[in-house]
Amino acid sequence: MSGSGSGEDQTANAQDNGSRDDTSRDTLDSISVAAFDVDSRIFRTMWHSLIRPNDVLAGAIAADYSMYLSPIRVFVALFSFQFAVAALFGVPIDVTFDTMMMGVPSDAVETWLATSPQQPLSAREIDPVLSSYMAALLWPITVVSSLPYLIMLKLYRPAVSWWGHVLFYLVPVNGSFLAMIAFLPLYPIFEEQAYALFIVSNLAALTLYYVLAGRVIARFYARTPLGVTMRVAGLLALLPVTLLITIVMQTAAAFWLLDAKFGLSAAALFANL
Numbered sequence: 438m439s440g441s442g443s444g445e446d447q448t449a450n451a452q453d454n455g456s457r458d459d460t461s462r463d464t465l466d467s468i469s470v471a472a473f474d475v476d477s478r479i480f481r482t483m484w485h486s487l488i489r490p491n492d493v494l495a496g497a498i499a500a501d502y503s504m505y506l507s508p509i510r511v512f513v514a515l516f517s518f519q520f521a522v523a524a525l526f527g528v529p530i531d532v533t534f535d536t537m538m539m540g541v542p543s544d545a546v547e548t549w550l551a552t553s554p555q556q557p558l559s560a561r562e563i564d565p566v567l568s569s570y571m572a573a574l575l576w577p578i579t580v581v582s583s584l585p586y587l588i589m590l591k592l593y594r595p596a597v598s599w600w601g602h603v604l605f606y607l608v609p610v611n612g613s614f615l616a617m618i619a620f621l622p623l624y625p626i627f628e629e630q631a632y633a634l635f636i637v638s639n640l641a642a643l644t645l646y647y648v649l650a651g652r653v654i655a656r657f658y659a660r661t662p663l664g665v666t667m668r669v670a671g672l673l674a675l676l677p678v679t680l681l682i683t684i685v686m687q688t689a690a691a692f693w694l695l696d697a698k699f700g701l702s703a704a705a706l707f708a709n710l
Contacts, residue, residue, distance in 0.1 A: 479514060482506045486612045490649050491656045497604045508607035515614040519621075520572070528624045532571040532691050534564045537703070541710065549706045553699045566698055567691065574690050582682045585675045593658045593668055605657060609649035613642040647673060 482505040485493050496505045523530045538546050538560075550558050583606065590602040597605075620638035627634050651669045659665045695701040 476506075478502070478504065478506050479511060482508075482511050483515075483611065483615060486511070486608055487615065487645075487649070490608045490612065490652055494604060494608045494653060494657070497608070498601060508604050508611060511611050512607050512614070515611060515618065516576075519614070519618050522618055522621045526622050526625050528621050529568070530621075531568055531575060532687055534560045534567055537567075537691060541706070545706070545710065549701065553701050555699055558699060563695070563699060567694060570694050571687065571691065574687075578683060578686045578690075581686060582679045585678050585682075586672060589671055589675060590658070593654075593671075605653055609646050609653060612649045613646035616642040616645045643676070 482493055485505065486508075493505050493508065496502065497508050519530060522528075529536070546560075550560075555562075586606055587599070587602050590605055591597070591599065594602075617638055620634065620641070623634060624631055647669060650672055651665060654668045655665045659668050692703045695703050
């Protein structure tokens with residue numbers, strides 16, 4: 438009887454533990470689904486994007502999402518999560534009026550604002566409009582600035598579909614995204630060194646991206662150390678191109694918005710400096 442009772446107790450304990458695990462998993466699912474329309478697999482996917490990027494990528498290529506989420510879903514979730522963390526810590530991650538006017542004398546800015554037909558006008562009225570529009574434009578700007586990388590990856594392996602290359606590109610990007618988000622809570626602490634922190638965070642994210650991209654390339658794009666090095670160097674050479682595309686598109690969008698919404702010619706302001 439005692440042996441039978443002990444076995445029943447162990448079975449009951451195992452069932453209780455399983456029930457608690459299921460409850461914890463259900464809780465994580467509920468939170469993540471409510472916040473970002475994903476389930477608890479996102480936490481494993483994010484962590485393994487850093488330490489096992491090829492496993493995440495292999496699952497995505499095979500369309501096996503039993504362990505991991507699709508890289509595109511993780512990217513969308515991280516994109517949204519970035520805004521949530523930035524808002525929580527008061528960190529601007531899009532173009533603001535202050536960042537646009539950085540280095541411009543305050544008297545020149547005041548004189549320029551006075552040329553708007555909407556008076557009185559100050560940075561306080563412009564900033565919310567500028568920030569909201571530029572935040573909305575981050576998606577298309579991100580897509581366009583990513584095209585050089587996708588074209589390069591296609592040249593590396595033409596037989597792979599474009600969708601396959603998108604997956605190859607996104608897994609390292611998601612890892613670097615996590616590095617960028619991790620730095621956001623530090624901005625209020627190092628407020629006076631915000632620019633230096635911005636540089637450090639971007640360098641850390643870029644370094645992580647190319648390290649993870651190197652691991653992906655070694656698995657899917659090259660078979661020799663020289664081949665891996667050459668292909669990573671090719672992606673690295675595209676960095677100035679993507680930065681230029683981003684800067685040009687953001688500047689053009691901001692200039693158009695200031696003219697369309699407030700009748701202000703930013704081009705005239707900077708031309709007269």
